[in-house]
Amino acid sequence: MKKNDYQLYISGAIKLGVSFGVVSLLARWVTGNTILSSPETLIKYGLIGGIGYSLVGALSSILFGFLAKKIRENHPGQHTIGDVLRQKLTPNGYWLMITVLILTSFHSLFVQAMGAGILIQMIFPIPYFIGLLLFLTFCFFIGGAGGMQRLHQVAGVNVTLIFAAVIIIPVYFYIQEGVYPVYDGIKLYHPYLLYIKNTDAFWFIFTAIFVFFGQILIDRASWQRMFIIQKEKVQLTFTLTGLIWATIPLALSSLLMITIFGRSFENVYSLFSELVNRIQSSILIVLFVVFVFSSIASALSAELHATTTLFVKNIMELFFTLTNNEKWKYTYFFSGVVCLCLLVIVSILTPSPLTLLFFTGNIYAAVISPMIYIILSKGVLPFIVPFSSFIGSIGGYIFVTRTEDFKGIWLSFTISTALCLLVLIYKTITRNNNKLL
Amino acid sequence: MLSVEAFSLNIMIAALVPLLGAFTLLFLFIFEKRIDLLEKKTREIALERELQTALYNQLNQEIQPHFFFNTLNSILSLARLDRKTELIRSIETLSKLLKFKYQTNNTFITIDEEITYVNYYLEIQKIRFRDRLHYEFSIDSNVNQAITIPFIIQTFIENAFKHSFEKYVGEAFLKTTIEKRGKDIHITVWNNAVEGAEELSRERGLGLENITKRLELLFPDGKTSVQLINSDNGTSVLAIFPFILSSEI
Numbered sequence: 001m002k003k004n005d006y007q008l009y010i011s012g013a014i015k016l017g018v019s020f021g022v023v024s025l026l027a028r029w030v031t032g033n034t035i036l037s038s039p040e041t042l043i044k045y046g047l048i049g050g051i052g053y054s055l056v057g058a059l060s061s062i063l064f065g066f067l068a069k070k071i072r073e074n075h076p077g078q079h080t081i082g083d084v085l086r087q088k089l090t091p092n093g094y095w096l097m098i099t100v101l102i103l104t105s106f107h108s109l110f111v112q113a114m115g116a117g118i119l120i121q122m123i124f125p126i127p128y129f130i131g132l133l134l135f136l137t138f139c140f141f142i143g144g145a146g147g148m149q150r151l152h153q154v155a156g157v158n159v160t161l162i163f164a165a166v167i168i169i170p171v172y173f174y175i176q177e178g179v180y181p182v183y184d185g186i187k188l189y190h191p192y193l194l195y196i197k198n199t200d201a202f203w204f205i206f207t208a209i210f211v212f213f214g215q216i217l218i219d220r221a222s223w224q225r226m227f228i229i230q231k232e233k234v235q236l237t238f239t240l241t242g243l244i245w246a247t248i249p250l251a252l253s254s255l256l257m258i259t260i261f262g263r264s265f266e267n268v269y270s271l272f273s274e275l276v277n278r279i280q281s282s283i284l285i286v287l288f289v290v291f292v293f294s295s296i297a298s299a300l301s302a303e304l305h306a307t308t309t310l311f312v313k314n315i316m317e318l319f320f321t322l323t324n325n326e327k328w329k330y331t332y333f334f335s336g337v338v339c340l341c342l343l344v345i346v347s348i349l350t351p352s353p354l355t356l357l358f359f360t361g362n363i364y365a366a367v368i369s370p371m372i373y374i375i376l377s378k379g380v381l382p383f384i385v386p387f388s389s390f391i392g393s394i395g396g397y398i399f400v401t402r403t404e405d406f407k408g409i410w411l412s413f414t415i416s417t418a419l420c421l422l423v424l425i426y427k428t429i430t431r432n433n434n435k436l437l
Numbered sequence: 438m439l440s441v442e443a444f445s446l447n448i449m450i451a452a453l454v455p456l457l458g459a460f461t462l463l464f465l466f467i468f469e470k471r472i473d474l475l476e477k478k479t480r481e482i483a484l485e486r487e488l489q490t491a492l493y494n495q496l497n498q499e500i501q502p503h504f505f506f507n508t509l510n511s512i513l514s515l516a517r518l519d520r521k522t523e524l525i526r527s528i529e530t531l532s533k534l535l536k537f538k539y540q541t542n543n544t545f546i547t548i549d550e551e552i553t554y555v556n557y558y559l560e561i562q563k564i565r566f567r568d569r570l571h572y573e574f575s576i577d578s579n580v581n582q583a584i585t586i587p588f589i590i591q592t593f594i595e596n597a598f599k600h601s602f603e604k605y606v607g608e609a610f611l612k613t614t615i616e617k618r619g620k621d622i623h624i625t626v627w628n629n630a631v632e633g634a635e636e637l638s639r640e641r642g643l644g645l646e647n648i649t650k651r652l653e654l655l656f657p658d659g660k661t662s663v664q665l666i667n668s669d670n671g672t673s674v675l676a677i678f679p680f681i682l683s684s685e686i
Contacts, residue, residue: 017470159462163455163462170452180441183441194438195439244458244462247455247458250450254452
C-alpha cells in the first residue's frame with residue numbers, strides 16, 4: 001500500500017491483534033463521558049449506580065462483540081458502518097441512517113469538546129479560548145489529518161497514561177487517608193451514596209443498557225476498528241475491552257469519593273478542580289491532568305477520524321468520483337471545518353455542566369432494534385426499518401416533555417422494536433405465501 | 438446502608454481491578470504473538486498429519502486391490518491346472534499374508550517384517566512357477582530393525598512378476614539386496630527379464646509412483662528416490678531412503 005493511499009487513512013497499515021485492538025478501543029471509549037459521567041452517576045445514584053455504570057459499559061461491549069463477529073463474517077472487505085448500511089438498505093434508508101450517524105457524531109464531538117472546555121476552564125490558568133484552540137489543533141493533527149496510524153500511536157501512550165493514573169492516584173489517596181475516615185465522612189455528609197436499596201439506581205442501570213448498547217452499535221469508530229481487527233479475534237477483543245474498560249470508571253468513582261468525604265460540594269464538575277487541589281504531589285497532578293486530556297483528546301480524535309471517513313467515503317464518494325489526492329484534500333478540509341465549528345460553538349456557549357449521559361439517549365435506544373435487524377438480516381431492508389429509529393426517537397422526545405427521562409428512553413426503544421417486529425412478521429408471512437403460491 | 442466492611446471491600450476492588458486490567462493487557466502484549474505462533478504450529482502439524490494419514494490411506498487402498506487381484510489370479514491358475522496340494526498350500530499362505538496385511542495399520546514397519554511378508558508372497562509364487570523361479574535375498578544384518586514403508590519390496594517383486602515372469606517364458610531369477618550405505622538404505626530388486634523392461638519403464642507401474650510418494654511422506658526431511666534401471670542382463674528397481682531404526686522413533 002502506498003504511503004498516500006487513502007485506505008491507509010481509513011484503516012491503517014496492519015490488522016490488529018487482541019492487544020492492539022483492546023488498546024485502540026480503550027483509547028476510543030475512555031472519553032470525557034467516562035471521566036465526567038461516572039462521578040455524575042456516583043453522585044446521583046450512589047455506589048450502586050457507579051458500579052452499575054461500569055458493568056453496563058462492559059456488557060454493551062461484550063454484546064457488541066457477538067454482533068461484530070457476525071458482521072465480519074457477513075461483510076468481508078468493508079471498512080465503515082456506512083459501507084454495511086449501503087449494502088443492506090434502500091437509498092432512502094441509507095441516507096436516513098447516515099443523517100442519524102452524522103447527527104450523533106456531531107453531538108458526541110460536541111460533548112467531548114465541551115468536556116475538554118469544562119476541564120480547561122477549571123484546571124488551567126491560561127485563557128479558555130487559547131486552551132481549547134491548542135487542544136482542538138492537537139486533535140486535528142492526530143485524528144483529522146493523521147489517520148488511523150497516528151491514532152494508534154497516540155492510543156498506546158493514552159492507555160499507558162490511563163492505567164498509570166487510575167492505578168496510582170486512588171492507591172496513593174487511600175494509603176494517605178485510610179478507608180475508615182472516608183467512610184465516616186461520606187456517611188456524615190453524603191449518606192445517600194451508601195444506600196443499597198436504591199430503586200432509582202436499578203432503573204438507571206436498566207436504562208443505561210439501552211443507551212450504552214445503542215451508542216456502541218452506531219459508533220463509527222468502533223465499527224472501523226472492528227474491520228481492522230483480525231477476524232477470529234474480533235469477539236474476544238470486544239469482550240476484553242468491555243471488561244478492562246469497566247475497571248476505569250470503578251477506579252474513578254473511588255477517586256471521587258476522596259474529594260467529597262467530609263464536606264459538601266458545589267456541582268459535580270467542580271469535583272475535578274477539588275481533586276487537583278487535593279493532590280499534593282506535583283507528579284501526580286501532572287499525571288492526572290495529562291490523563292484527563294489525553295483521554296478526551298484520543299476519544300475526540302477517534303470520533304473526528306471516523307466522522308471524516310464517513311463523510312468522505314460514504315457521502316462525498318457517492319456524488320463524485322474522487323482521486324486519492326482529492327480524498328485527502330476533503331479530509332483536511334472537513335476535519336478542519338469540524339474543529340473550527342467546535343471551537344466556535346464551545347467558546348460561545350459558556351461551559352456549563354450538561355446532562356451528558358442521556359442527552360441523546362432516545363436516539364441510541366431507538367436505533368438498537370433497527371441496527372440489530374440490519375446486522376442479522378439477509379438482503380436489502382425496506383425504508384421503514386431505519387425509519388423506525390426516527391419514529392422511536394421522536395416518540396421518546398415527545399413523551400419526555402411530559403414525563404421523566406427514563407420512560408422516554410424505554411418508549412423510544414419500544415416503538416422502534418415494535419415497528420421492526422411488525423416488518424419482520426409481515427416479511428415472514430409474505431415469504432411463506434409466496435412459497436405456497 | 439452499606440457497612441464499613443462492604444465499603445472497604447468495594448474500595449479495594451475499585452482500586453485494584455485496574456491493575457488486573459493492566460496486567461491482562463501487558464500479558465496480551467507479551468504473549469499474544471507467541472500464543473498465535475504456537476497455535477499456528479499446532480494447527481499446521483495437525484493438518485499435515487491429517488493430510489499424510491489421508492494420503493497414506495488413499496495410497497494404501499490403491500495398492501491393495503492391485504496386489505490382491507494379481508495373487509488371486511495366481512491361485513486361480515493353480516485351480517485351473519488342478520494342482521490341489523499346491524492350491525491348499527497357497528490358500529493357507531495367502532491367509533497368512535492377508536492376516537499380516539490387515540494387522541498392519543502402521544504407516545511404517547521394520548524391514549524384517551517386510552521380508553516375512555514378502556516370503557509369504559514368494560511362497561505362493563514358488564508354488565505357481567515351481568522350478569522356473571529362483572530367488573535369493575542379500576540383507577545386511579544391521580538393517581533388519583530399520584523402518585520402511587509397508588509393501589515396498591512386495592511391490593517391486595510383484596511388478597517383476599506382473600511385467601516380466603508372467604509374460605515371458607524362461608528361467609525367472611529374482612535377487613533382492615538390502616544394504617546400508619552411509620546414512621541411507623538401498624533396496625535393489627533385480628530380475629533377469631529384459632523383454633518386459635521397456636513396458637515396465639513406460640508404465641512405471643502404479644506401485645512405483647505410490648512408493649515414491651509414500652517414501653516422501655514418511656521421510657519428509659530425508660533424501661528418497663525410486664529408480665528403474667534397465668541393463669543388458671536384466672531390470673532392477675532401486676529405492677533409497679534414510680536409515681532410521683524403529684527404536685529411534
